[in-house]
Amino acid sequence: MPPLPLLRLPRLVLCEVFKSLSIGEKIKLSFCSKKVSIQINNAQFYSQKVIVDLDILNQNIRVHSENNKDTFEIYTYPGSWNSHNSNTHQYPIAGCSAPVITTPTGIKIFWKNYPEGFLSVIQYLLKIFQCKFSTHIRLYNSDIYQPVISELFHLQLEFKKITISLNGSEQRNLLWSKIASNLGLVEELRIISVENPHVRPVVTYWPEKISVTSFYWFQSLLACTCTRITLDWLHLDNKDLDEILRKWKAGGFPNLEHLKIDGQGIKIIGTTILEMHLWELAGMVIQTDDGSKNGTIRIDTGSIEMSVTSFH
Structure with missing residues (x-):
C-alpha cells in the first residue's frame, strides 16, 4: 500500500487526523518535517488540551491529557550523545538541532545548553498543544x-x-x-x-x-x-474553626464551594463551634445569615468538610 500523502488532505480532514493521534504520536510526527510541524501548529486549537507537569529541579517534563489517560514523558539531559547510536536521531526543536532517543514512555533529549534546552522544549510544546502547566517548587x-x-x-x-x-x-x-x-x-x-x-x-x-x-x-x-479552600494545620483548633464558620455565615468567603480543614487540635469534646459541640455538627446543614447559601457539614477524625450550595 502506498504511503498516505498526509499534507494533501483537506484541512478539516487533517485536523481530524491530528485529533485522533495520541500526545506522543503528535510530538513524534512533528519531528518529521518542518511542513508537518507547521500544520500541527496551525491545527493546535483543534487538538486536545493538555497538562504539562514541569519537574524543574530535574529538568523533566510529563505531558498528559486532562483525564490523565494519555501521557508522554520528556527527559532532558546536558551534553551530547553518541550520534552513531542506532537509536539516536537529530531533530529540530525550537530552532535547535538536538539528539533524541525514544524510550518506552517518551523521549530523551540532549542539550549543549541545558537550561535553555528545557525552555526550548516548553516553547515547542506550546506550538502543538493548548497547555496548562503544573509544577512543584x-x-x-x-x-x-x-x-x-x-x-x-x-x-x-x-x-x-x-x-x-x-x-x-x-x-x-x-x-x-x-x-x-x-x-x-x-x-x-x-x-x-x-x-x-x-x-x-x-x-x-x-x-x-x-x-x-x-x-x-x-x-x-x-x-x-x-472557591475551594484546604487547610492542613497541626495547630488549628475548635476556636479557629468557629471563627471560620462564623465568618462564612456573615458573608465571608463569598465564592466558597468546598472547605476542608484538618487539624490535630480539632476535638469532639472541646470548645463549642457555633455554640454546639463538634459531633453535633455532623451531617448538619447550616445557613448564611442572609439565607443565600447552605453549607452541608461532614465530620471525620480531626477534620471537617463543608460543601456549599448557593440559591442565587
Whole structure:
C-alpha cells in the first residue's frame, strides 16, 4: 500500500487526523518535517488540551491529557550523545538541532545548553498543544526555578497548579513575589510553609483553589475569595474553626464551594463551634445569615468538610 500523502488532505480532514493521534504520536510526527510541524501548529486549537507537569529541579517534563489517560514523558539531559547510536536521531526543536532517543514512555533529549534546552522544549510544546502547566517548587535551589517561572509568567501562560515550599530566604521570597503578582494565571495554589512566623503572604489576587499548611497564614486567609479552600494545620483548633464558620455565615468567603480543614487540635469534646459541640455538627446543614447559601457539614477524625450550595 502506498504511503498516505498526509499534507494533501483537506484541512478539516487533517485536523481530524491530528485529533485522533495520541500526545506522543503528535510530538513524534512533528519531528518529521518542518511542513508537518507547521500544520500541527496551525491545527493546535483543534487538538486536545493538555497538562504539562514541569519537574524543574530535574529538568523533566510529563505531558498528559486532562483525564490523565494519555501521557508522554520528556527527559532532558546536558551534553551530547553518541550520534552513531542506532537509536539516536537529530531533530529540530525550537530552532535547535538536538539528539533524541525514544524510550518506552517518551523521549530523551540532549542539550549543549541545558537550561535553555528545557525552555526550548516548553516553547515547542506550546506550538502543538493548548497547555496548562503544573509544577512543584521544592524547598531549596530557588535559583533553578526563578528563570523558568519568570519566563512562563512573561509569556502569560496559565498554570493548573503551583506547589511552593516557603522557607523565608531572600531568593525564595523573590520567587514567591513573582508568583503572588501573577496569581490571576494560576488555578490552584498549594503552599507548604515551614513553621516560621515571618513567612506570611502578601496576596492581592486569590486563585480559584488554595491549600495551605501553615497556621501563620490564618488571618490572611480570612479574606480569601477562592472557591475551594484546604487547610492542613497541626495547630488549628475548635476556636479557629468557629471563627471560620462564623465568618462564612456573615458573608465571608463569598465564592466558597468546598472547605476542608484538618487539624490535630480539632476535638469532639472541646470548645463549642457555633455554640454546639463538634459531633453535633455532623451531617448538619447550616445557613448564611442572609439565607443565600447552605453549607452541608461532614465530620471525620480531626477534620471537617463543608460543601456549599448557593440559591442565587
